Amino acid sequence: MHASVSVVFVLALYLSEAFCQSRIVGGKDAGTFLGRHLAQLVISYEDADYVGLCTATVIAPRWLLTAAHCFSGPSGSTSAIPAATYAFVGETDATLRIDNTDIEPYWAKQIHVHKNFKPGTAGHRSDIAMVYLDRVIPPQQLATVVLDKNLPPFGSAVMAAGYGTLGKNAAKATILMKAPVLLKPFSVCVDREHPFFRKYLKLWSHLCAVSVGWPTRGSTDTCAGDSGGPLFKFDRDTRRIRQFGITSFGTSDCAEAGSVSWYTRVSTFIGDVHRNIRRNSTVWNSFTS
Incomplete structure (x- = not known):
């Protein structure tokens, strides 16, 4: 179904005034090193005038x-099964894709959604999915994150990254962004x-983080367009990106003072993810895009 969607049209729509997704608030350019570990997902549906944008990590x-x-x-x-889903891997600047036929997206061959995820329910439990691409990422381009079972200390600064605009009613950014947030205990x-x-909200499924300056001030946060992106730390010893969360949802405006952002707790699902890569898992609902 690839022919039913124009890549150039979707990217032009993304950069137009008519299409607005939120993104990292209070962040900065993520840079090419982090960008190689991430992808922007473009998700379209035949029965609706709708194109969704999400972030993903390469595993x-x-x-x-x-x-x-x-x-x-x-x-x-x-x-809903998308008409087409494709990804731009390691490409951090969306403007370079317009009318550039040399940048070929990776098409989703299969999408695997965790069976315990229930669309439309509050809390987004088990909010995790895997995308199987139509071809292998070349070795010279490949950079994978490490899925980490261990959390950094609560109160420490961690990083979030994603694509979209710079905030509610803000000017649109066209590059991958990152921002520091503070990891907090579930009970808080x-x-x-x-x-x-x-x-x-369940401890086994959820992690939470807050803005720098919380709770009296909101300055950094994730928003809707960052969905699927990583909550992570950079390991200076191994020079690896260690991911322990997936951006899921928030119940307040982005970067609002006192607000909380919620992430999927990766450690709960690491076994399911690795077994699925080996094609030895039954906890995923799979469909072809």
Whole structure:
């Protein structure tokens, strides 16, 4: 179904005034080193005038890791199968793709959404998905993240990265961005949420982080266009990106003072991910885009 979607049209739409997705707030250019580990996902649906943008990380030569809710359809509440999904791997500047036929996207051959994810439910439990690409990323381009079972100390600064615009009603950025956020204990974040919402949050599924300057000031955060992107630390000893979270959702405006952002806890799903790469897992709902 690749022919049904114009890559150039979608990218032009992304850069136009009519199409606005939020992104990293208070961040800066992520740079080419981090960019090689990430991909921008473009997700389109035949039955709706809708194109979704998400972020993903490279975890193997033909595999990307992202958020399951990226494939929940235009309404965000159904398990809609996209007409086409493709990824730009390691390309951090969207403007370079317009009318440039030398930049060929990777098409999604299969999409695997965790069976425990329920579209349209509060809390986005098990918000994790894997994308199997149509071809191998070349060795000279390949840079994979490390999925980390261990969390940094609570209160420490970690990094988030993603694509989109610079914030609510802000000018659009065209490059991959990163920003520091502060990792917080689950109990601290749950106490900030509405009592109705708390019952949907689970320690085994969720991590939380807050803006630098929290709770009196909001300066850095993730937003909708960052969905699927990593919460990570850079390991200076090994020079590897160590990912322990996937950007999932927030219940307040981006970078609002006192707000909390929620991430999928990667450590819970590492076994499922590795078994799926080996084609030895039954906990994923798979479909062809």
